[in-house]
Amino acid sequence: MQTKIYQIDAFTNELFRGNPAAVMPLQHWLPDTLLQAIAAENNLSETAFLVATPEMEVTDFHIRWFTPAAEVPLCGHATLASASVVFNQLKWPQDIVRFQSKSGPLAVLRKQHGWLELDFPNLSYxxxxxxxxxxxxxxxxxxxxxxxxxxxxxxxxxxxxxxxxxxxxxxxxxxxxxxxxxxxxxxxxxxxxxxxxxxxxxxxxxxxxxxxxxxxxxxxxxxxxxxxxxxxxxxxxxxxxxxxxxxxxxVAISGQTVFFMEGSVQLPSG
The missing domain is CATH 3.10.310.10 (Diaminopimelate Epimerase; Chain A, domain 1)
Structure with a gap:
């Protein structure tokens, strides 16, 4: 089975700067061990996985983020990259996309001149x-x-x-x-x-x-x-x-993105 994968440079308007993230839209969730193996194979700081949630009124996609070693509860640049893929590669018709995550609901707003605005929680310290x-x-x-x-x-x-x-x-x-x-x-x-x-x-x-x-x-x-x-x-x-x-x-966190690569991943069968 093959599935699409995209690589986006986030928080930059120049290729090969900012932070590269892999984004993989899925039809359904794969086993966690497989998600972690894919992230390790990509060897980027984060790989984001998306599953559409058409049955939910308050979110459009469920998002999860994996480093090469572990799943993380929150990731900004891979969320920015995911929104870029949704808007540009998946041809999302609206100017806002809503994600459900381990850190609660997150939204990304499409603004002028290629800027995307993350709606993130204010974290205490x-x-x-x-x-x-x-x-x-x-x-x-x-x-x-x-x-x-x-x-x-x-x-x-x-x-x-x-x-x-x-x-x-x-x-x-x-x-x-x-x-x-x-x-x-x-x-x-x-x-x-x-x-x-x-x-x-x-x-x-x-x-x-x-x-x-x-x-x-x-x-x-x-x-x-x-x-x-x-x-x-x-x-x-x-x-x-x-x-x-x-x-x-x-906290609103805004940045730009640059498209780098589109490909396909051959997933193991069974």
Missing amino acids: KRCQMPPLITEALAGAPDEAFFVPNDTNYMVIMNSETAVRSVTPDLRKLALLGNQGLIVTAEGDQCDFVSRYFAPGAGIDEDPVTGSIHSVLTPYWAQHLGKTNLQARQLSARGGELHCELKGDR
Whole structure:
């Protein structure tokens, strides 16, 4: 049995920048072991799987995301990529597509000039002592961190964009955090804030652009900077640009996408 697969560069308007994601629309759910094997074979930071939900009034598709090593509860760039596929390759007639996910309902709005706006939850965070593993793995780490219970990430605030750009964490030690990832962020020089994201325990050494972490970065920097509309950059080698807006208990995260590839996957029979 064959099924379509697409690859989209998200949070960029240039090919080979931003964050590549695989998107696979399915007729029905496959076994989890097979979904995980496909994601591992793709070897991208995330593969998104979609199943249409015509029987439901409040959602259009059920979406799930897998890294090469594990399923994750929330992923921004692969949701952006999925919406791009729905709008452009599947010829979705409306300007909004609604997904049901492990993090609840998510919507993506098609806007002008190729911009897509994610409607994501506002994720809470709490101050905590810096875990010893992070202190050992990250030179110059401060004494305190923030913990994000929803997706079990830690967030570390650095004193400058230069510090964020230059961090070289010990990925072997960070991998011992398991599925927990590390967000490193600071106020930006030419934008409101910058970040990088590392999650080697989930199969992602450094994610090029991570939409989901902006569900916590946006409320943090909105409070710190006293503004609700923010421009953000993720400082990976590929780099990415995001516009973020705090809307009460929701966060709007906007970006562009570039189509790269369409193909087919030969699924095992039986």
